[in-house]
Amino acid sequence: MSNAPSSRLPALVPGLASALVWGAGQLLNRQAGKAAFYFAFFAGLVGWEIASGNYYAGMDFTARGNGGFFVKGLWGLFTLGTQSRQMTLTGLSEGDNSITLLASGLIALLVLALLAVIWIWGVRDAAAYRATLNTGGPRESSAAYYRRLWDSAFAYIMLSPGLVLVVFMSVLPVLFVILVAFTNYNRDHLPPKNLVEWVGFDNFGAILSGSAWTDTFLGVLAWTFVFALVTTVASYALGFFQAVLLANKKVKAPRVWRSIFLLPWAVPAIVSALVFRSMFNGQFGPVSQWLVDVGLTDDRIYWFTDASNPNLARAVVLLINLWLTFPFFMALVGGVLTNIDASYYEAARMDGASALQQLRHITLPVVHKTVAPLLILSFVSSFNNFGVVYFLTEGGPDNADYRFAGSTDLLVTWLFKLTFETQLYNIGAVMSLFIFLIVGTISVWNLNRSKAIREL
Amino acid sequence: MTAKTIERPAPSGTATPPRRRRRPRGEGLSTVLIHLELVLVAAVVIFPLLWVVGASLSPGDGLGEVSPFPSEATVDHYVNLFTETAYGRWYLNSLYVAVLNMAGSVVLAAVCGFVFSRVKFKGRKAGLLSILILQMFPAFLAAIAVYMLFLNFGLLDSLTGLALVSIAGALPYNIWLMKGYTDNLPASLDEAAAIDGAGRLTIFVKIILPLMRPMLTFVAITQFTLPWMDFILPRLVLQSADKQTVALGLFNMISSEYANSYTTFAAGAVVLALPITILYIVLQRYLVTGASAGAEKG
Numbered sequence: 188m189s190n191a192p193s194s195r196l197p198a199l200v201p202g203l204a205s206a207l208v209w210g211a212g213q214l215l216n217r218q219a220g221k222a223a224f225y226f227a228f229f230a231g232l233v234g235w236e237i238a239s240g241n242y243y244a245g246m247d248f249t250a251r252g253n254g255g256f257f258v259k260g261l262w263g264l265f266t267l268g269t270q271s272r273q274m275t276l277t278g279l280s281e282g283d284n285s286i287t288l289l290a291s292g293l294i295a296l297l298v299l300a301l302l303a304v305i306w307i308w309g310v311r312d313a314a315a316y317r318a319t320l321n322t323g324g325p326r327e328s329s330a331a332y333y334r335r336l337w338d339s340a341f342a343y344i345m346l347s348p349g350l351v352l353v354v355f356m357s358v359l360p361v362l363f364v365i366l367v368a369f370t371n372y373n374r375d376h377l378p379p380k381n382l383v384e385w386v387g388f389d390n391f392g393a394i395l396s397g398s399a400w401t402d403t404f405l406g407v408l409a410w411t412f413v414f415a416l417v418t419t420v421a422s423y424a425l426g427f428f429q430a431v432l433l434a435n436k437k438v439k440a441p442r443v444w445r446s447i448f449l450l451p452w453a454v455p456a457i458v459s460a461l462v463f464r465s466m467f468n469g470q471f472g473p474v475s476q477w478l479v480d481v482g483l484t485d486d487r488i489y490w491f492t493d494a495s496n497p498n499l500a501r502a503v504v505l506l507i508n509l510w511l512t513f514p515f516f517m518a519l520v521g522g523v524l525t526n527i528d529a530s531y532y533e534a535a536r537m538d539g540a541s542a543l544q545q546l547r548h549i550t551l552p553v554v555h556k557t558v559a560p561l562l563i564l565s566f567v568s569s570f571n572n573f574g575v576v577y578f579l580t581e582g583g584p585d586n587a588d589y590r591f592a593g594s595t596d597l598l599v600t601w602l603f604k605l606t607f608e609t610q611l612y613n614i615g616a617v618m619s620l621f622i623f624l625i626v627g628t629i630s631v632w633n634l635n636r637s638k639a640i641r642e643l
Numbered sequence: 644m645t646a647k648t649i650e651r652p653a654p655s656g657t658a659t660p661p662r663r664r665r666r667p668r669g670e671g672l673s674t675v676l677i678h679l680e681l682v683l684v685a686a687v688v689i690f691p692l693l694w695v696v697g698a699s700l701s702p703g704d705g706l707g708e709v710s711p712f713p714s715e716a717t718v719d720h721y722v723n724l725f726t727e728t729a730y731g732r733w734y735l736n737s738l739y740v741a742v743l744n745m746a747g748s749v750v751l752a753a754v755c756g757f758v759f760s761r762v763k764f765k766g767r768k769a770g771l772l773s774i775l776i777l778q779m780f781p782a783f784l785a786a787i788a789v790y791m792l793f794l795n796f797g798l799l800d801s802l803t804g805l806a807l808v809s810i811a812g813a814l815p816y817n818i819w820l821m822k823g824y825t826d827n828l829p830a831s832l833d834e835a836a837a838i839d840g841a842g843r844l845t846i847f848v849k850i851i852l853p854l855m856r857p858m859l860t861f862v863a864i865t866q867f868t869l870p871w872m873d874f875i876l877p878r879l880v881l882q883s884a885d886k887q888t889v890a891l892g893l894f895n896m897i898s899s900e901y902a903n904s905y906t907t908f909a910a911g912a913v914v915l916a917l918p919i920t921i922l923y924i925v926l927q928r929y930l931v932t933g934a935s936a937g938a939e940k941g
Contacts, residue, residue, distance in 0.1 A: 286795040341843055342764035349751040349814060356811030357777055360788030367791065378795070429684065437674040438681070446924055447685050450692060453923030455872040457890050458916040461897050462695045465905065471707040473694070510687070518931045561935060571781045573875050578894070599783060603875060606787050619784045630779040 198321060202314030209306060212313025216320070220329025225309040232257070232302055251283075257295050264292025267370065271382045285383035286372060293362055297354070368616035374609065390617045400614070403589040403601075404621075411597045414505065414576075415569035419562055421509050426516025431550065433517075434524045445521065452514035460578035463507045467491060467579075491580040497594030500584055504595050508575050512565070516558070523557045524550070563633040567626055573599045598622050699909035706905040720910040730911055732885055733892040736802055737871050740888065743806035745867040748817055751810065752862050753855055756821025757847050761833065771822070774815045782812035783875050790879035800882045809869065809876060817862050824858040824936065825851060861933030864926055868919050889915050 196215065205212030209229035213222035240255025242248075250262035251269065268283025320326070368390055372383045394400045429448060433441050451459060466472050469489030478484045491500045527550065535545045576582065577600045582593035591609050592601045598618065606615040690711070697711035699720055724730045758764075759771060789808050793799045832854075833846045841849070870877075870888065877888045887895075893915065896908045923930060 284795065286791065290792055290795065342758050342762040342767070345754050345758045345762075346770070349755045349818070352751070352807065352811045353777065353814055356789065356808050357780070357785050357815070360785040360792060361777075361780055363792060364784060364788040367788075372791075432677055432680060435677060437670070437677060439678070444681050444685065448688060449924060449927060450688055450920065453920040453927075454692060454916050455868070455919050457872050457874060457893070458695070458912045459691065461893065461908075461912065462691050465706050465897065466691060466694065468706060471705065473709075476707075510691075515931070515934070518927065519935055522931060522935075557935075571783070573783060574872075577874070581898075599781070602787065603783075606790065607879060612791060615787060619787065623780055623784060626781060627776075627779050634775065 196317060196321075198314045198318035201317045202310050205310045205313040206306075209309055212310070212317075216313060216316050218316070218327075218329045218332070221312070221332060224329075225305070228302060228305050256291075257299060260288075260292040260295025262292075263288030264296065267384060268378075268382050272379055282379050283382060284378040285370075285376075286378050289366060289370075289383070290363060293359065293366065297359065297362075364616045364619050367612055368620055370613055372612045372616075373614070374611065377610070386613075390613045394614065394617055394621075399588070399590045403592050404618075406586075406589060407592055407596055407598055407601050410501065410595070411570060414501075414508075414572075414597060415566050417505055418508050418512060418569040418572075419565045421505070422512035422565070423516050423558070423562060425509065425513040426518075427520050427551075427554065429513065429517045430520035430524055431546065433521060445518075448517055449514045451511050452518070456511055456574050457578060459511060460507070460575050463510075464491075464579050467503060467507075469493070489584075491595075492584050494584040494586070494594075497584055497586065500580055500595050504576060504579055507579060508569075508572075511575065512569075516561075516565075519558060519561065520554050523554045527553050560633065563629065567629055570597075570626060570629075571599055571622070572597065573603065576600050577603070695909050695912055698906055699913045701906055701909075704904055704906055709906060709909070720906045721914070723907050724910045724914065728892070728896070728907065728911075729884065729887070730889070730892065730914070733887050733889045734914075736886060737888040737890070740802055740806045740809070740870040740877075741867050743803065744809050744870050745863050747806065747810040748813060748866040749859055749863050751814055752817035752821045753852060753859060754847075755814075755818045756825050756855075757851055759818065759822040760825035761830075761846075761851070762843070774818055778815040778819060782809075785812055786876045786879055789876075793880060799880060800886055802881070802886060805877055805880045806870070808880065809873065810866075812876075813866060813869070817866075820862065820933070820936065821855065821858060824855065828854050857929060858933060858936070860926070860929050861936075864922065864930060865933070868922065871915060871919060 201212030201215045203212070204215055205225065208226070210222035210224070210226035213219075213225060236255035236257045238255070240258065241253045242255070250258050254260075254262055263283075263285075266288075267285040268288050270280075270283055272282030273280045316327075369385055369387060370383050371386045371389070372378075375381070376383050394404050432438065433445055433448075438444065466474050467490040469475060469487055469492055472490075475484075475487040475490070479487060488499075490503050493499065531549050532545055535549060540548070576595050576597050580593065580595045582596035582600050582604065584594050586592065586594045589596075591604050591611075596604070599622065602615050602618045602622065605611045605618060694709075694711045697713055698706075698709040700716040700718065701709040701713040702715055702717050702719075703709070759767065759774075786808065790799075793804065798804055828851065832850050836846050836850055872890055873888075874890050874894065877891050881887060881891065889911070893908060893911050896904060896911065
């Protein structure tokens with residue numbers, strides 16, 4: 188079977204050949220089809236670079252002026268541009284746009300990483316195939332190889348649309364945010380007018396170094412934790428209570444009640460939150476008016492805008508959020524309750540357990556076992572809850588000690604303001620990383636306890 | 644597995660905390676107390692909703708003039724909504740994004756979920772791990788980056804772009820959900836089909852896909868309703884007046900011209916909320932089951 192002259196080649200040779208010119212090793216191994224496959228990627232890479240660059244200009248080569256997609260991309264990623272827009276005799280000169288350079292560089296880097304996988308694959312394939320031949324293994328034609336490959340290719344082909352979408356719409360933006368956190372991209376450095384520069388850990392330093400940023404960050408962080416914790420505990424407690432009440436046989440038409448209580452969950456949160464916002468409007472809202480009318484307060488209460496009373500705004504936000512979140516837990520617990528075996532209660536009754544004891548020692552543990560993972564999920568989603576606070580208060584009332592944040596601002600609404608309203612993209616990016624770190628830690632901890640990881 | 648156990652909603656109540664036989668004398672009183680509590684909570688739940696419906700039917704414009712039970716109800720604001728504001732345009736925009744988001748999410752989640760659950764291939768484990776990590780990354784963080792990217796590349800203001808970003812944002816979670824659900828479908832089914840000579844594509848389309856229906860329904864409903872309520876992503880990605888979605892339009896109505904078009908806002912809120920509310924109440928079983936299945940799986 189094995190071919191006498193070439194079989195004496197050590198495995199390293201085709202591997203090295205493939206490392207220098209893609210597919211060359213395969214050609215040495217007499218697998219023309221495979222060689223063409225790898226070479227096509229090589230030719231594509233070089234062709235793309237030359238076609239998108241300016242290699243025949245005949246002047247001194249600079250990455251900025253002559254580089255193609257890859258060379259100029261990497262140059263941009265490292266330097267973020269070198270020439271800002273300037274006034275010249277002929278008008279405004281074309282300056283470098285640091286952010287497009289950064290993003291294109293990132294895309295170039297991603298494509299190169301993908302090609303590197305194919306390159307390594309080709310090198311290893313050339314060497315491994317030669318090694319098999321040298322030890323007397325059978326020859327395999329390229330066609331047979333591709334037939335074998337097709338089996339695993341099925342998975343890749345089916346996954347590729349989703350993969351492309353996720354890479355460009357999720358992974359790329361995430362990497363981009365991580366990079367922006369190390370630049371000075373903000374309202375004072377807005378391309379194409381100004382250049383953006385790498386600043387290392389300066390932004391992290393600014394937030395953690397004990398300035399007004401630190402106070403804001405710690406204050407907002409603490410309130411975010413309180414918000415998430417209180418929301419989770421209170422909505423679970425109220426949901427549990429309502430579900431147990433509804434499961435009582437004495438309740439007439441439980442389905443009707445259940446559907447009514449589910450309404451806050453079913454109505455889009457943006458609608459309910461905006462309605463509450465107007466009901467608790469200080470100047471015109473009906474709640475303040477009603478309190479004055481029945482004589483409980485002398486003046487109208489400015490629920491969300493009274494800077495002297497931030498805790499009032501916080502309490503109202505928590506109550507309204509409880510209104511929004513308890514029905515889901517009620518539905519969940521209700522589902523679990525219907526599946527608790529009636530014989531448990533029967534046995535408990537025989538032993539003379541009171542209703543309260545049964546609730547505490549049978550119902551609660553069984554429900555808790557099922558609902559516990561959802562509590563973490565609920566905590567995380569409350570932590571990231573943008574809508575309720577933004578729609579109700581837009582972060583207000585104002586807080587003079589905070590930078591660009593109000594007293595009810597959560598980390599996410601603050602982040603939104605930093606990015607969208609104040610254009611402090613670099614600080615916003617750092618905040619994003621902090622949020623990811625916190626949420627990620629909680630999720631990983633939760634994941635470790637669940638069976639999800641082991642089932643991979 | 645929870646998917647099966649939670650499916651039935653509370654029927655006649657097998658799980659009654661059995662107070663009644665022990666204290667027959669207190670029975671009447673506790674029945675009254677329970678119903679009193681139910682009525683109280685129901686009132687708190689219903690009042691804001693009733694109030695916005697009342698506001699949408701109240702004559703006048705301002706927030707100060709509305710009442711939950713207007714004495715002279717009018718549907719003028721509903722007419723105004725479609726004749727004098729761009730509500731119809733916003734509604735169509737939201738519908739377009741919603742349909743695209745639903746279709747894209749269902750197809751991609753079903754295909755990828757199937758592959759991850761049933762096909763052995765190199766990189767499967769790494770792929771699943773990246774999916775798990777990606778779904779931890781809150782979607783709006785990517786949204787903020789997408790905003791910066793789109794801003795600099797001039798891609799802002801596209802409804803299709805918005806749909807693509809939201810499909811991608813929810814995809815890791817949806818794949819995870821579908822993969823977990825498919826794992827619980829008996830493997831004997833596809834093995835039998837494979838013995839009969841069915842290819843992998845046939846097995847997917849003819850056998851697995853029909854069995855995936857409950858979880859696909861969940862993905863379809865959540866992804867269809869999401870764009871109607873989503874605010875942060877469209878706020879970042881969309882700019883021009885004729886590209887707004889319902890959520891954006893409503894928010895602008897209430898935050899900018901606060902005091903003088905409140906009743907029209909209320910009408911818009913009712914028109915937005917009604918179909919979604921009905922959908923949620925009718926399909927509550929699927930939705931609660933699906934949400935708890937996701938938590939079960941990580």
